[in-house]
Amino acid sequence: MNQSGQPAKLRMIPIDQIEVINPRERNNRVFEEIVGNIKAIGLKKPIVVTPRATASGIERYLLVCGEGRLKAFRALGETTIPALVVSVSDEDAFIMSLTENIARRQCRPLELLAGIRDLQERGYAPRAIAEKTGLTMQYVQGILTLLHHGEERLVIAVEKGQIPLNAALSIVGAGDSDEAIQTALQEAYESGRLRGQQLLDARRIIERRKTLGRSSARNMPRKVTDVTSSSLVRTYQREVERQKTMVRKAEFTQQRLLFVVGALRQLFANENFVNLLRAEGLATLPKYLAERVWPGGSSA
Structure with a gap:
C-alpha cells in the first residue's frame, strides 16, 4: 500500500528514468554474484520506485529499494526493469531506503x-x-x-x-x-x-x-582545505611532537628491559635459585632475553 491507500502497481520502468536517492557502495564480489544470479534465473524481486513529475513532462522515478538490482540490470545492458510503483513523499522514500539498508546490515x-x-x-x-x-x-x-x-x-x-x-x-x-x-x-x-x-x-x-x-x-x-605555510608548520610541529612521544616511550621501555635483564643476572647468579628453577623445569629463558643475560652464551 502507498500513501493514497492504493496498492503498488508492477510496471516495466525505463532504467534511465530512475534516480537513486540514497546511493551506497557495494562489495565487488557481492555485486558480481547479484549480476550472475539475475543473468542465470532473472529478477526474483522487483525494485520499488516512486513517481515524480518534471517540468519537461518526462516521467521520472525515485528509487526506494533495490539499488543493487538496478545496477545489475544496467550492467547487463538492460533498458527497462520490473518495478513496484508506490506513491510516497521524498522523506518517506528516503526512510524506506535507509530502513532496507539497516535490515540488510551490508552497507559500510x-x-x-x-x-x-x-x-x-x-x-x-x-x-x-x-x-x-x-x-x-x-x-x-x-x-x-x-x-x-x-x-x-x-x-x-x-x-x-x-x-x-x-x-x-x-x-x-x-x-x-x-x-x-x-x-x-x-x-x-x-x-x-x-x-x-x-x-x-x-x-x-x-x-x-x-x-x-x-x-x-x-x-x-x-573537507579539503587549502594548504598554507602556517598549516604546514602546524602539521610539522604535530608530527615532531608525535615522534618525540614515541621516542620517550621507546626509552622508557628500554629502561625497563635493562632493569629486567639486571635483575635476572643477579637471580641466575644465585645457585639455589637456579636449582629451584631446574627442579620446576624453568631454567631456560627466551632467546631474546638469554642473549642479554648471558652475552657470552647460555648459563651453565
Missing part, C-alpha cells in the same frame, strides 16, 4: 549511520528516528552523540561490535585526558562492559584515535 557503518544523522538534520528527533528505522532510541541517541563529537573511529568500532556503545560514550565523556580515559576503561572493565578481546580492541582504538585523530578519512570524505 558510516554510510548507514550518516543516514541516521541525515534524518536528524531533516528535523527528526531520536525517538522518531528509532520508530522509523526499528533501532532503539538509546542506540540512536548514543550514535548521534558520537557523530556530533566527530568520533568516527568509535562509531565504526561500535557498529562492528568491537566495543559496546556505552563504553564508547564513556570514552567520549572522559575528554582528552589520558588519565580520565584510562579511568573510564577501568570502570568499564570492573562493571563488566569491557572484557577480554573487547578491552584489547578498545585500547587499540584509543591509541589510534590519539595518534591519527577521531575521524577516519578512509571511511568518511573529509
Whole structure:
C-alpha cells in the first residue's frame, strides 16, 4: 500500500528514468554474484520506485529499494526493469531506503549511520528516528552523540561490535585526558562492559584515535582545505611532537628491559635459585632475553 491507500502497481520502468536517492557502495564480489544470479534465473524481486513529475513532462522515478538490482540490470545492458510503483513523499522514500539498508546490515557503518544523522538534520528527533528505522532510541541517541563529537573511529568500532556503545560514550565523556580515559576503561572493565578481546580492541582504538585523530578519512570524505605555510608548520610541529612521544616511550621501555635483564643476572647468579628453577623445569629463558643475560652464551 502507498500513501493514497492504493496498492503498488508492477510496471516495466525505463532504467534511465530512475534516480537513486540514497546511493551506497557495494562489495565487488557481492555485486558480481547479484549480476550472475539475475543473468542465470532473472529478477526474483522487483525494485520499488516512486513517481515524480518534471517540468519537461518526462516521467521520472525515485528509487526506494533495490539499488543493487538496478545496477545489475544496467550492467547487463538492460533498458527497462520490473518495478513496484508506490506513491510516497521524498522523506518517506528516503526512510524506506535507509530502513532496507539497516535490515540488510551490508552497507559500510558510516554510510548507514550518516543516514541516521541525515534524518536528524531533516528535523527528526531520536525517538522518531528509532520508530522509523526499528533501532532503539538509546542506540540512536548514543550514535548521534558520537557523530556530533566527530568520533568516527568509535562509531565504526561500535557498529562492528568491537566495543559496546556505552563504553564508547564513556570514552567520549572522559575528554582528552589520558588519565580520565584510562579511568573510564577501568570502570568499564570492573562493571563488566569491557572484557577480554573487547578491552584489547578498545585500547587499540584509543591509541589510534590519539595518534591519527577521531575521524577516519578512509571511511568518511573529509573537507579539503587549502594548504598554507602556517598549516604546514602546524602539521610539522604535530608530527615532531608525535615522534618525540614515541621516542620517550621507546626509552622508557628500554629502561625497563635493562632493569629486567639486571635483575635476572643477579637471580641466575644465585645457585639455589637456579636449582629451584631446574627442579620446576624453568631454567631456560627466551632467546631474546638469554642473549642479554648471558652475552657470552647460555648459563651453565
